[in-house]
Amino acid sequence: MLTIYGVYKSRASRLYWLCEELGLAFRKEPVLQARKVPDPLAADAPVNTWTPSFLAINPMGQVPAIDDDGLVLTESLAILLYLAKKQNGPLAPVDIAEEGRMLQWLFWGATALEPITVVVTQGDESGEWKTDAGKKKLVGIGESLRRPLSAFEKHLADADYVVGDRFTVVDLALAEIVRYVQGHPELLEGYPRVKAWLERCQAREGFKAMWAKRNAE
Numbered sequence: 512m513l514t515i516y517g518v519y520k521s522r523a524s525r526l527y528w529l530c531e532e533l534g535l536a537f538r539k540e541p542v543l544q545a546r547k548v549p550d551p552l553a554a555d556a557p558v559n560t561w562t563p564s565f566l567a568i569n570p571m572g573q574v575p576a577i578d579d580d581g582l583v584l585t586e587s588l589a590i591l592l593y594l595a596k597k598q599n600g601p602l603a604p605v606d607i608a609e610e611g612r613m614l615q616w617l618f619w620g621a622t623a624l625e626p627i628t629v630v631v632t633q634g635d636e637s638g639e640w641k642t643d644a645g646k647k648k649l650v651g652i653g654e655s656l657r658r659p660l661s662a663f664e665k666h667l668a669d670a671d672y673v674v675g676d677r678f679t680v681v682d683l684a685l686a687e688i689v690r691y692v693q694g695h696p697e698l699l700e701g702y703p704r705v706k707a708w709l710e711r712c713q714a715r716e717g718f719k720a721m722w723a724k725r726n727a728e
């Protein structure tokens with residue numbers, strides 16, 4: 512049995528989306544981010560990333576994590592590739608060369624893109640980027656995104672999807688990473704192919720099913 516630790520409103524969303532795509536059955540352990548819990552270590556606190564029983568699963572105190580019939584894994588992008596390969600359908604690499612390209616883009620997402628886009632989800636002091644300082648910070652985020660998004664835009668000039676001319680686990684992972692800036696359309700201005708690709712990914716039934724459950728959470 513596959514157990515997924517983490518709520519939909521966290522990086523666990525990418526795993527829930529993959530489960531929808533693959534039709535995978537799973538058990539959800541709704542571990543909250545500690546920052547969302549007023550007193551995360553209180554005896555009556557909901558299970559969160561600081562709860563000792565969860566730290567035994569992931570000593571980093573981060574979601575998502577999985578337990579797949581006793582195999583415990585952390586790091587969302589590694590988990591995505593593991594689950595896709597285990598299922599071995601069109602979302603998985605067909606050969607070692609394609610797997611190399613997928614790893615390249617997954618590592619790129621984790622190192623060149625996500626550290627910038629995730630800042631947008633964390634908000635400024637007002638929580639809504641409406642202060643002068645917040646607006647200035649958003650401009651800075653746009654500048655930091657120029658290099659990775661220009662490179663991505665160029666890559667999408669010859670392809671509708673990132674690897675192998677079809678929707679794969681890499682599109683799913685990167686779409687979730689780019690989604691973080693979607694609420695600020697100015698950050699995607701000048702990258703029409705990236706925008707069209709994101710819409711293509713989010714038009715999938717799997718994304719829509721995950722999104723409906725996320726909104727209901």
Ligand SMILES: N[C@@H](CCC(=O)N[C@@H](CS)C(=O)NCC(=O)O)C(=O)O
Pocket residue numbers: 521522523544545546560561572573574575585586587588
């Ligand atoms: N590189 C990790 C990052 C995981 C991560 O930062 N998760 C956040 C939630 S999206 C978290 O659990 N934060 C801990 C907290 O807020 O207490 C991954 O991709 O799985």
